[in-house]
Amino acid sequence: xxxxxxxxxxxxxxxxxxxxxxxxxxxxxxxxxxxxxxxxxxxxxxxxxxxxxxxxxxxxxxxxxxxxxxxxxxxxxxxxxxxxxxxxxxxxxxxxxxxxxxxxxxxxxxxxxxxxxxxxxxxxxxxxxxxxxxxxxxxxxxxxxxxxxxxxxxxxxxxxxxxxxxxxxxxxxxxxxxxxxxxxxxxxxxxxxxxxxxxxxxxxxxxxxxxxxxxxxxxxxxxxx
Amino acid sequence: xxxxxxxxxxxxxxxxxxxxxxxxxxxxxxxxxxxxxxxxxxxxxxxxxxxxxxxxxxxxxxxxxxxxxxxxxxxxxxxxxxxxxxxxxxxxxxxxxxxxxxxxxxxxxxxxxxxxxxxxxxxxxxxxxxxxxxxxxxxxxxxxxxxxxxxxxxxxxxxxxxxxxxxxxxxxxxxxxxxxxxxxxxxxxxxxxxxxx
Numbered sequence: 001x002x003x004x005x006x007x008x009x010x011x012x013x014x015x016x017x018x019x020x021x022x023x024x025x026x027x028x029x030x031x032x033x034x035x036x037x038x039x040x041x042x043x044x045x046x047x048x049x050x051x052x053x054x055x056x057x058x059x060x061x062x063x064x065x066x067x068x069x070x071x072x073x074x075x076x077x078x079x080x081x082x083x084x085x086x087x088x089x090x091x092x093x094x095x096x097x098x099x100x101x102x103x104x105x106x107x108x109x110x111x112x113x114x115x116x117x118x119x120x121x122x123x124x125x126x127x128x129x130x131x132x133x134x135x136x137x138x139x140x141x142x143x144x145x146x147x148x149x150x151x152x153x154x155x156x157x158x159x160x161x162x163x164x165x166x167x168x169x170x171x172x173x174x175x176x177x178x179x180x181x182x183x184x185x186x187x188x189x190x191x192x193x194x195x196x197x198x199x200x201x202x203x204x205x206x207x208x209x210x211x212x213x214x215x216x217x218x219x220x221x222x223x224x225x
Numbered sequence: 226x227x228x229x230x231x232x233x234x235x236x237x238x239x240x241x242x243x244x245x246x247x248x249x250x251x252x253x254x255x256x257x258x259x260x261x262x263x264x265x266x267x268x269x270x271x272x273x274x275x276x277x278x279x280x281x282x283x284x285x286x287x288x289x290x291x292x293x294x295x296x297x298x299x300x301x302x303x304x305x306x307x308x309x310x311x312x313x314x315x316x317x318x319x320x321x322x323x324x325x326x327x328x329x330x331x332x333x334x335x336x337x338x339x340x341x342x343x344x345x346x347x348x349x350x351x352x353x354x355x356x357x358x359x360x361x362x363x364x365x366x367x368x369x370x371x372x373x374x375x376x377x378x379x380x381x382x383x384x385x386x387x388x389x390x391x392x393x394x395x396x397x398x399x400x401x402x403x404x405x406x407x408x409x410x411x412x413x414x415x416x417x418x419x420x421x422x
Contacts, residue, residue, distance in 0.1 A: 022395060025247075025250040025251060025254065026247050026248055026249070026250045026251070026339050027247075029247040029250060030246070030247035030248075070304075070307060073303055073304070073307060073336075073337075074300065074304065077299050077300040077303050077304075078300060080299055081296060081297070081299050081300055084296075084299065085296060100343055100346055100347060100350065103298070103299045103342070103346055104248075104339045104342060104343060104346075106299055106303050106342065107303070107337045107338065107339045107342055108339075109251065109337070112337060172407075175245075175410065176244055176245045176247065176406045176409075176410070177403040177404070177406045177407040177410065178403070179247065179403075180399045180400070180402040180403035180406060181399070181400060181403040183399050184392075184395070184396040184397070184398070184399030184400040184402075184403065185396070185400075187395055187396045187399065188389075188391045188392045188396035189391075191390075191391040191392075191393075191396065192391040
């Protein structure tokens with residue numbers, strides 16, 4: 001039981017996909033302009049991650065090793081299309097605010113990364129728990145970033161105005177530079193307060209689905225220091 | 226013609242894929258450490274973006290839309306791009322080995338690059354004609370190239386700088402990216418007004 005709980009919480013803190021593993025940077029930066037779209041993105045990605053982890057884990061003995069990446073991509077694209085249609089039908093406002101980033105969940109490194117790192121080696125239940133933990137970690141990191149950007153950038157929180165900040169908003173925080181800036185600051189804070197000695201954080205190669213091909217040769221991750 | 230130029234310039238400067246649309250951040254942060262790998266990667270991206278658009282646009286317009294299969298867009302596009310990248314790699318290896326040895330490493334990485342899938346989907350969403358879609362892909366690729374090359378220059382300066390310990394590595398890179406993207410905000414509105422009658 002303890003083991004299962006650990007499996008869940010590691011996604012939130014110790015192996016947070018966004019702030020520690022540095023995966024899925026594109027949607028993190030793009031959809032964290034407001035808390036409500038961050039929650040929507042987090043939920044959509046979590047649903048896809050949960051479904052894909054369960055199915056990939058269930059099929060892990062069936063899918064031949066050589067063609068596993070294309071198989072994973074097809075499975076994930078199928079689930080993304082389902083989520084896309086559901087969102088379009090039941091939450092058109094969310095569809096509007098996520099725009100192109102909704103179909104782009106297909107190429108979100110978190111989902112392929114978890115398939116490659118966890119689901120194809122573990123049992124269905126463990127994979128589902130892992131997916132929930134990672135999804136929660138992704139959503140929380142996204143919300144933290146969105147909260148900072150929305151509060152300072154537009155002076156609102158979940159759409160409700162905040163007295164002083166509303167008239168003194170720093171609108172650059174909701175634009176592209178603010179996204180990079182807040183993300184950089186958050187990772188620096190995580191580095192500062194990480195309990196275990198922080199290893200030098202660089203781009204997250206271990207989660208990259210293409211690692212098998214490039215072996216870090218194109219990101220020069222081995223140089224590290 | 227003017228419209229094509231506007232599309233090209235705004236794809237390069239205003240709606241820069243990396244710095245204002247946040248697509249393709251992974252290679253932007255991962256491969257921008259050295260100038261030559263940054264150049265190689267972005268050339269491969271330009272190439273694949275154009276190829277992908279040339280293939281996916283007709284598929285959407287002549288195959289999916291007439292048959293009411295528009296919802297299959299995501300699955301079809303990602304499969305087409307993945308197959309295309311493999312094909313390009315095989316062809317290059319066989320016929321132009323010199324180009325393959327310089328771009329080859331980056332090709333597999335591009336399959337899962339959201340900028341390529343992003344540009345093909347955006348071309349459809351914006352309702353571009355085939356020529357406009359191709360120009361938009363070229364501009365997007367060039368914008369990616371510009372951002373990568375500029376940023377690899379910025380990064381080589383950061384390497385030697387004395388920065389707080391917890392900012393070392395990725396955080397300072399992101400802060401630098403933020404300032405680089407700030408400089409691109411200056412282009413907003415310029416291009417449209419340049420051609421306004």
